[in-house]
Amino acid sequence: MRLYWSPVELASRLVKRGITYNFASGSPDPSLLPINDVKRSFETVYENYGTAILAYPGAGGLRELRIEVSRYLNENLNINANWRDIIITAGAQHAIKLLSQLLIRRRTAIYTENPTFVETVAPMRYEGARLIGVPISDDGMDTHELEKLAKNNGPGIVYTVPNCHNPTGVSLSRDKRKHLLEIADRYELRIIEDDPYTPLHSNAEPALKSMENDVIYVGTLSKILGPGLRIGFVVTSGRLRNNLEMIEQHDFATSTLTQYIVYDLLRRGVANRVIHNARRLYPRKLRELVDSLNDYLPGAIMYNPYCGFYSFIRTQINAWDLLRKSIRQGVAFVPGDRFFIDAGKQDTARLSIGSIRTELIRDGVKVLSSIIKGV
Amino acid sequence: MRLYWSPVELASRLVKRGITYNFASGSPDPSLLPINDVKRSFETVYENYGTAILAYPGAGGLRELRIEVSRYLNENLNINANWRDIIITAGAQHAIKLLSQLLIRRRTAIYTENPTFVETVAPMRYEGARLIGVPISDDGMDTHELEKLAKNNGPGIVYTVPNCHNPTGVSLSRDKRKHLLEIADRYELRIIEDDPYTPLHSNAEPALKSMENDVIYVGTLSKILGPGLRIGFVVTSGRLRNNLEMIEQHDFATSTLTQYIVYDLLRRGVANRVIHNARRLYPRKLRELVDSLNDYLPGAIMYNPYCGFYSFIRTQINAWDLLRKSIRQGVAFVPGDRFFIDAGKQDTARLSIGSIRTELIRDGVKVLSSIIKGV
Numbered sequence: 001m002r003l004y005w006s007p008v009e010l011a012s013r014l015v016k017r018g019i020t021y022n023f024a025s026g027s028p029d030p031s032l033l034p035i036n037d038v039k040r041s042f043e044t045v046y047e048n049y050g051t052a053i054l055a056y057p058g059a060g061g062l063r064e065l066r067i068e069v070s071r072y073l074n075e076n077l078n079i080n081a082n083w084r085d086i087i088i089t090a091g092a093q094h095a096i097k098l099l100s101q102l103l104i105r106r107r108t109a110i111y112t113e114n115p116t117f118v119e120t121v122a123p124m125r126y127e128g129a130r131l132i133g134v135p136i137s138d139d140g141m142d143t144h145e146l147e148k149l150a151k152n153n154g155p156g157i158v159y160t161v162p163n164c165h166n167p168t169g170v171s172l173s174r175d176k177r178k179h180l181l182e183i184a185d186r187y188e189l190r191i192i193e194d195d196p197y198t199p200l201h202s203n204a205e206p207a208l209k210s211m212e213n214d215v216i217y218v219g220t221l222s223k224i225l226g227p228g229l230r231i232g233f234v235v236t237s238g239r240l241r242n243n244l245e246m247i248e249q250h251d252f253a254t255s256t257l258t259q260y261i262v263y264d265l266l267r268r269g270v271a272n273r274v275i276h277n278a279r280r281l282y283p284r285k286l287r288e289l290v291d292s293l294n295d296y297l298p299g300a301i302m303y304n305p306y307c308g309f310y311s312f313i314r315t316q317i318n319a320w321d322l323l324r325k326s327i328r329q330g331v332a333f334v335p336g337d338r339f340f341i342d343a344g345k346q347d348t349a350r351l352s353i354g355s356i357r358t359e360l361i362r363d364g365v366k367v368l369s370s371i372i373k374g375v
Numbered sequence: 376m377r378l379y380w381s382p383v384e385l386a387s388r389l390v391k392r393g394i395t396y397n398f399a400s401g402s403p404d405p406s407l408l409p410i411n412d413v414k415r416s417f418e419t420v421y422e423n424y425g426t427a428i429l430a431y432p433g434a435g436g437l438r439e440l441r442i443e444v445s446r447y448l449n450e451n452l453n454i455n456a457n458w459r460d461i462i463i464t465a466g467a468q469h470a471i472k473l474l475s476q477l478l479i480r481r482r483t484a485i486y487t488e489n490p491t492f493v494e495t496v497a498p499m500r501y502e503g504a505r506l507i508g509v510p511i512s513d514d515g516m517d518t519h520e521l522e523k524l525a526k527n528n529g530p531g532i533v534y535t536v537p538n539c540h541n542p543t544g545v546s547l548s549r550d551k552r553k554h555l556l557e558i559a560d561r562y563e564l565r566i567i568e569d570d571p572y573t574p575l576h577s578n579a580e581p582a583l584k585s586m587e588n589d590v591i592y593v594g595t596l597s598k599i600l601g602p603g604l605r606i607g608f609v610v611t612s613g614r615l616r617n618n619l620e621m622i623e624q625h626d627f628a629t630s631t632l633t634q635y636i637v638y639d640l641l642r643r644g645v646a647n648r649v650i651h652n653a654r655r656l657y658p659r660k661l662r663e664l665v666d667s668l669n670d671y672l673p674g675a676i677m678y679n680p681y682c683g684f685y686s687f688i689r690t691q692i693n694a695w696d697l698l699r700k701s702i703r704q705g706v707a708f709v710p711g712d713r714f715f716i717d718a719g720k721q722d723t724a725r726l727s728i729g730s731i732r733t734e735l736i737r738d739g740v741k742v743l744s745s746i747i748k749g750v
Contacts, residue, residue: 009433054600055402056400056597122625126622227432228428253605
């Protein structure tokens with residue numbers, strides 16, 4: 001199975017129209033997207049740079065943007081990186097794909113939370129990775145289990161979303177972070193930290209990258225400024241940094257125009273303003289989802305989500321069957337089976353609060369629960 | 376050598392500032408870029424679609440854009456394709472990379488003009504392709520030689536720029552086009568037709584795709600609307616079409632915003648207007664380059680360029696040495712060695728008329744000739 005449809009894409013194809021309760025999308029809340037500032041930034045870079053905004057992008061990304069991202073990382077995530085060590089990509093997914101091409105050979109061991117984010121492991125599978133699932137609990141990946149697995153399976157890569165995990169919402173505890181870094185050092189594991197959600201949460205644990213510079217950090221501005229801009233980045237150094245720049249020549253995929261726009265948005269502090277609002281909105285929405293699930297589907301939540309967009313639940317019945325039924329009543333979500341390393345539990349689902357309006361969450365859960373209960 | 380710097384990138388890194396005569400860049404003429412229409416289209420899609428222009432892109436591309444591209448292909452290139460058979464990519468280079476990933480295994484035979492475009496063959500080499508150079512003359516690839524090579528090396532892929540070849544400027548004659556299609560059929564060769572320049576020339580031979588639907592067609596709007604938008608496309612069908620959509624999920628690299636902008640530009644006929652002007656400007660510039668070369672460096676032109684941006688010349692001395700000297704006198708170009716399949720002739724160069732102003736071409740060639748002649 002080298003190529004397959006992501007369940008996120010499949011679910012979104014089932015949903016054509018008429019969805020009132022969209023728990024499927026990992027998109028940010030449209031009310032937070034700084035659409036007017038995007039317009040203003042477009043006008044600014046049009047005035048200031050003229051046709052340069054339509055020129056070919058260079059490998060590695062626009063220098064001005066790389067400098068702004070380095071400031072942003074320093075201010076918001078306590079990550080200190082020289083701008084040269086920040087490689088701009090066409091979104092975090094593109095970053096993961098390029099890293100997969102560079103770091104993964106046939107049978108390379110990839111240790112990752114199980115369940116994990118199905119879309120980012122797809123390019124790893126395509127390169128022939130041997131995915132090794134590590135169980136998780138409410139405080140993240142079971143690092144003792146990781147250690148046992150690493151002893152048996154040898155050196156490789158840890159691909160992890162330590163904060164506000166996708167699809168479970170859990171965060172790795174401080175102690176486990178230290179343990180993870182120790183294990184990585186002891187068993188020759190390179191860590192890829194995929195981190196889209198930390199900036200959206202005020203009480204998040206520190207990024208692994210801020211604790212250990214060897215960590216390969218993948219970030220994105222999609223959840224803050226808008227996924228349609230396709231601006232993500234990798235923070236790394238040395239040979240991998242150079243190789244990333246070289247392999248970017250193979251697609252030159254990152255739009256010069258959107259790099260300029262994001263540069264101007266960062267420069268004007270728009271990202272920080274969105275983050276300020278996001279830190280009030282998303283935790284409230286996640287709370288509302290958890291409360292509603294506890295009220296209408298008690299016991300369904302499989303992990304206790306700490307932050308981010310997601311809650312992962314047991315659906316009791318086959319989740320694809322449930323999805324087909326629930327779409328007819330205006331509720332969409334993503335079935336959970338494919339999030340498991342070996343296409344596991346058929347009766348699970350990922351619910352997202354990313355783009356649904358707060359006041360619709362409770363009703364959506366109510367509708368879902370009535371379908372599950374066959375009412 | 377799985378990863379290496381493109382000479383185009385290397386040359387552009389040598390050139391930091393102070394270049395008066397830029398023969399290096401394959402960018403389109405800035406005076407033709409419809410920057411004000413890009414602004415107008417931004418405003419239109421902002422008004423009409425709001426935050427949808429910042430949403431995640433779907434695999435395969437924006438339906439509205441695919442429909443407009445299908446109209447564009449029909450009007451300008453006599454290619455008839457259902458919009459579903461048009462896969463939007465983040466530029467043609469991205470398209471070539473995805474195709475390389477899908478079609479190339481270790482030792483897959485890739486038959487291509489020699490010299491060929493160094494940047495597009497880089498992802499093919501990365502996938503382990505066995506590149507087989509086919510000699511070219513003023514009327515394109517030597518198809519008789521291709522036939523001999525195919526007999527010896529077996530089935531594979533023909534990667535070709537049949538119109539306005541990069542880096543030589545030649546075009547494949549009508550008879551050779553027919554012959555190429557016959558050979559492809561007889562020896563099980565799939566054809567990838569890379570076609571950035573045909574729309575810019577009024578007297579071009581028909582695209583291979585318009586003659587034979589099995590051809591995989593790679594197009595771009597970079598040379599017309601601006602490379603910084605990163606919008607290209609593949610025209611193909613069946614299983615390859617589906618696989619392209621699936622592998623696009625691995626990077627989701629194409630900006631939603633620039634897809635909407637290009638959709639609106641096509642809808643308003645902006646591309647056709649640019650094409651109208653391009654068909655007057657570029658042939659004049661290429662003529663000026665050829666005339667100047669004949670005047671100041673007689674015998675230097677290795678192939679007789681028919682259309683597009685390039686002329687490929689003999690430099691008499693090592694082209695990298697020449698470049699270092701010429702940059703100091705304000706002249707840039709791309710050394711030609713890497714355009715050869717086996718890093719060939721050190722005393723060759725690609726000169727581009729893409730972005731240099733017409734009135735500077737003659738002087739630039741004069742300066743270059745004086746350096747070569749050691750005056």
